[in-house]
Amino acid sequence: MPCNWPVDRSCLPALPLEYEDDYCAKVAALEAAEDMAVQVLWALSGRQFGACPALARPCPANPVTLRFTGMSHAPWLPVYWGGQWLNLTCGCGERCEVTGPRVVHLPGPVSEIVTVTIGDEVLAEDGYALEGGALYRKGANWPSQDLGRPLGEDGTWSVEYLRGLPPPAGAGAMTGLLAKEFLAACSDEKCRLPRNVTGVNRNGVSYQIYDPATLMRSGKTGLSEVDLWLSAINPYALAAAPTVI
Secondary structure (H helix, E strand, C coil), X not given: CCCCCCCCCCCCCCCCCCCCXXXXXXXXXXXXXXXXXXXXXXXXXXXXXXXXXXXXXXXXXXXXXXXXXXXXXXXXXXXEECCEEEEECXXXXXXXXXXXXXXXXXXXXXXXXXXXXXXXXXXCHHHEXXXXXXXXXXXXXXXXXXXXXXXCCCCCEEEEEEECECCCCCHHHHHHHHHHHHHHHHCCCCCCCCCCCCCEEECCEEECCCCHHHHHHCCCCCCHHHHHHHHHHCCCCCCCCCCCC
């Protein structure tokens, strides 16, 4: 599901004043149109953008240098992501080096560190540095991790971060355009979304309109601006982000 997806509301109709009778209904319709637009563009862009909250309980390496090669003996890292705890490996590709107890690797892509909590205390931002998926402790070693205790007790610590790729430039504007058309369709107003008409013959002139199902199979919406943006960020109409097996 999409997380932290922007919506540019500059092209959407203005809401009525809060004290007007139809305020709640119009707000609900607008939010529904925005949610639908976000879901559609997230899917059509390959389900590969959107940084979602994740919570990791890293286990620091021993002081000696270790080298992971992606084999089955690589250590597991507990990560709470998507509503459940997952055991994930190092996360830095086929080969990575851990140079001691001052660095841990977070399953990525890592978009942003939200908080680092040791015991029940939040570590100041100047106490760590992120480089790619590697999180370094400044001036000290990372503490050990007791996975037999709940977070907040002595011997436990965690990293709350955003995992995933941020939506590309233009995502907010395109989402606003699509939401506007969804809102118009919901209000039974004139909109630019394609309908279930494939062929028209009027006054001796024949022309064809694409069926919405055909457009969706090709990864398009029928809106020229939105489809141009989709072609730029997902030129091969991928249904999901590629993975390495």
